[in-house]
Amino acid sequence: MTARTSRRAFLKSSIAAGAAGAAAAASGAAGATPDPLITQVQPWASGLGDGVDATPYGLPIEHEGDVIRRNVEWLTADTISSINFTPIHALDGTITPQGCAFERHHSGAIDLRKEDYRLMINGLVDRPLVFSYADLERFPRENHVYFCECAANTGMEWAGAQLNGAQFTHGMIHNMEYTGVPLRTLLEEAGFDPTGKWVFVEGADASSNGRSIPMEKALDDVLVAFKANGEALRKEHGYPVRLVVPGWEGNLWVKWLRRIEVMNAPVESREETSKYTDTFADGSSRKWTWEMDAKSVVTSPSPQAPITHGKGPLVITGLAWSGRGAITRVDVSKDGGKTWETARLAKPGERMALTRFYLDTTWSGQEMFLQSRAMDETGYVQPTKAQLRAVRGLNSIYHNNCIQTWWVRANGEAENVEVS
Amino acid sequence: MSKFLKIAAGLAFLASPVMADGFGLGRPALPEEIAAWDLDVSPDGTGLPQGQGDVLTGEEVFADKCAACHGDFAEGVDNWPKLAGGAGTLADQDPLKTVGSYWPYLSTTWDYVNRSMPFGNAQSLTPDEVYAIVAYILYSNDLVDDDFILSDDTFAAFEMPNQDGFFLDDRLETEHAIWRGAPCMEDCKPQVQVTMRARVLDVTPTQAGADADTADTSEAPAAADTSAPDPALVAAGEKLFKKCKACHQIGAGAKNRSGPQLTGIVGRAAGSVDGFKYSKPLQAMAAEGLIWDQTALSAFLHKPKSFMKGTKMSFSGLKDQEDLDAIIAYLASVPN
Known part of the structure; x- marks a missing residue:
């Protein structure tokens, strides 16, 4: 029953971009016409797949071919002395x-x-x-x-x-x-x-x-x-x-x-x-600013990972870390920092290691200003960009651990923005 | 776990790795080995070898080995580091951080040039060349006159302008002391407005990543029909090409850097890559009809500065004919 209501809610939502549109059409058809992916015998259910040793050392399946490191060419003179970014x-x-x-x-x-x-x-x-x-x-x-x-x-x-994407803003x-x-x-x-x-x-x-x-x-x-x-x-x-x-x-x-x-x-x-x-x-x-202070970022939704399913159940997720110990808590804001909810940590934070957080929520379909805010075992709270700038100015380059904002629009797309 | 097992485990832990005399692994490092690798130079000059170099010699060495990336006057080419200028800009909105304006110790410059430069041919400079290059960088920053000589004797006395421009990490006092405690959860600010958008700036790379590979394979078989290139020679040439990579790109999507892109160079008219600013001597030879065939490339890459007096290319050349053949075979093997 829950599934049915959520499907109806999904169909009502006006999202129509790209793959999302195709997916919507497919599940829309499912209401009236049987899904051929289920009713017809598919090639992979009838024929044979690869044998062992087809790839002695495996790469990700080709359908994940866009999950790769990316470079920002204008940053450096040459890729030999350069950096790229984790997806x-x-x-x-x-x-x-x-x-x-x-x-x-x-x-x-x-x-x-x-x-x-x-x-x-x-x-x-x-x-x-x-x-x-x-x-x-x-x-x-x-x-x-x-x-x-x-x-x-x-x-x-x-x-x-x-830069418009968590990979580029936080992928080092x-x-x-x-x-x-x-x-x-x-x-x-x-x-x-x-x-x-x-x-x-x-x-x-x-x-x-x-x-x-x-x-x-x-x-x-x-x-x-x-x-x-x-x-x-x-x-x-x-x-x-x-x-x-x-x-x-x-x-x-x-x-x-x-x-x-x-x-x-x-x-x-x-x-x-x-x-x-x-x-x-x-x-x-x-100088000698060796420790990486507590920091977090919402990885999805984000500019490269827009919401494609319309309103209803939504998993907001991200990463948090601290170079001074374990992450103890992560809060998430949907309104640019006016109000905050405490996210669920996938596991208790471990010292100097990434911590995954989730906010299992329901999206109204209205725009959001998504932010996350990490706290570590020293009691330190991840600062806003304004707080960092008040101390360090605009030319600091390194050690930017500010709170990040993604502007999620009603169509599910997200953009890197700064907010007041 | 029973008490007995806990105790046994504890004893085992204590007994296993800790040995008074260590593990007896490794072998003594020989003095010659330490001398070969222990090259770092400290601010007080510890680690400097004997030697000296003057500004005018430095200018020549710099033009030969450094200027392709850093510019004749250390002003930087393209995105390569600028080594000179920027004095008094550190408090500006966009400070220019160079050796002269920012680096706190002269030892850092000497050490870096000696161990890590030139890019693609590191650890090839003699101590006197390093002294001379460093003297020239100081001169380019208006920090010394043109009769200045830098040596291991005069080194320690030299003080960089920004030596006192640094302070130790004070984040615990100036940041951690403030950014802590129970954070606000409700009514944290009255309103939220967008003050800046990444999309307006539009500097994010597009996602068209994986296409290049597929494009490559479709064109690969269309190789030359005259004589099939020797794969071993091509492979050797590809290795040698590492020497060139700092300045030249080749292959699909190759772009001009401090040197022109080289896709299709073999057999092509000289000076014909769009958008590259060639040196005057190259333009002149191109006007006379120079074609980069096997013979011309071989002669140029053997002794660039003899073949083309005044060339911008700072490469010193390949001695062995085998290497020359290999690199040209590689250049010819890369599909357009």
Whole structure:
């Protein structure tokens, strides 16, 4: 009975765009004429499908061919030193498949065989060491799920609403289960000098992308990882070994990790001075902003994931995360922040990992200004863009964790907007 | 779990990985190995090798190895980084952040140029070349005169204009202290109005992504009928082409970058790509009827600057004839 009323409600709704129109026609016919997809024997129910090994390593079925990483060409001079975006608008759950997880390269994704891999630890250590890949597999290892967010995620939105899609505004993020050796274990193996307050980490690619990390963090939860989501790291994610720095900006997660140097001061490399620093309105710049603060976004509905089913039952869903601990609560507003409802977390929040939220609701068919607002275990509440700008101005570029607004129109389409 | 099992598990946990002398894995890093990889340079100059370079030498090296992307005067080409200018703009609405206007330490420039540049040919510069390039970048920023010489001796004394322009992360005090507590749930604001729309700006890429691949395959079989290219040679050429990728694109949808797109280059008249601003010497040779056939390309790519004096192409050339053959085979193999 519920189904019948909702179908009637659906038919009454005036949505008519694209696939939605076709779907409406099909289910409309179902009321009067039997559905041939049911009454007629279909080819797939009669003939045969692919044998095993048709695809020894599978890709998504072709019908999902639009769920891919995308690049914003005008952002950078060349794809070799560039970034693309995870299609978060089309994913659910929390784990990001490696094949569509955003990439950021500074000199391209290099081809480095395990046999050619070497990891050096030097500097303030008793025993400067070189490890092979096989050596790394002999240390006790751990599994952890962590998000990796580029500090520039949402960076194009500082000065105003720019890119029309959750993939582009919030897709510089992925969330994987890593297998690796704690950095602490390797530092202890080399006999690190406790007076060394920093470790400098660098990659084997031409950019080398060196970064300085305080020893306290290095000894806490940093992982030297070689597997993600159960399989070897993909080339574009640093095969065969990358650094995992939980909760901290993605640039520190050095790919193709080749060297760890214990030092008594930071190197002040290009990536930690000229980039990844936040310039304020007065021209001064904040540095060492490593933790990614609590943030959330509605992934559907959103500009690339419009409502195609008309009014009635609607699942509003999104992602929340915090680099300072676990997400404890997410609120959703349908009216641009006048009123809020607390969403359902799919699972209790986990530290430095993506949390999926749902608001199972009924859509009236009227326009909405959808927002989400995350809170983490420190008591921090995700700020509005106005609050961020009041502190940092318009030129900060990095670390934009503002509340996002999607303007959902009566026809189900959504647009990235800023609201008062 | 029984009490006994809990205790046993606890003991096992304690007993397993912790060993006083570590695991005995890995091998000692040799001094030569450390010297080869430990190249980073700190703000006080620690890590700098001996050497020196002056502005005028730097200008030549820069023109040869850096200007294709960064411009003759370090002003930046297309979307490539601008290295000069922007002094006094950091508080502007759209600040220009360059080595001169923004970078707090000179060591950062030396270290980055030395380890990561030139793009596509990193770690190929001698210490003296790096000193010279850095001296020229300082000169381009009006921070030194044209008789300036940078060396490991003079390095530490040099102070960058924006050295004191940075402060440490203070978010816990200035942001977290405010943005916390029970958030508003009802009547949080009187009205909501749209103040900016992404669609008005219209800079979002369109969703036409997967088409390129299908288009490719349909055209692939129409290859040359004279002599089938050697697949191994083409593959070797494709690898070599990585050296060119920083400036040149090739294939379906290739666009002009700091160099012209190269689709169909083999056998084509020189200087004929639409919308690319060719150098004067190239225009002159094109006017004389230069065709990029096997011989001409081979000569050009062997020694670009001898073949075409004054070319904008900063590539130093391929020595081996095999490499030349490979890259031309690759260029010829890419369908239009």
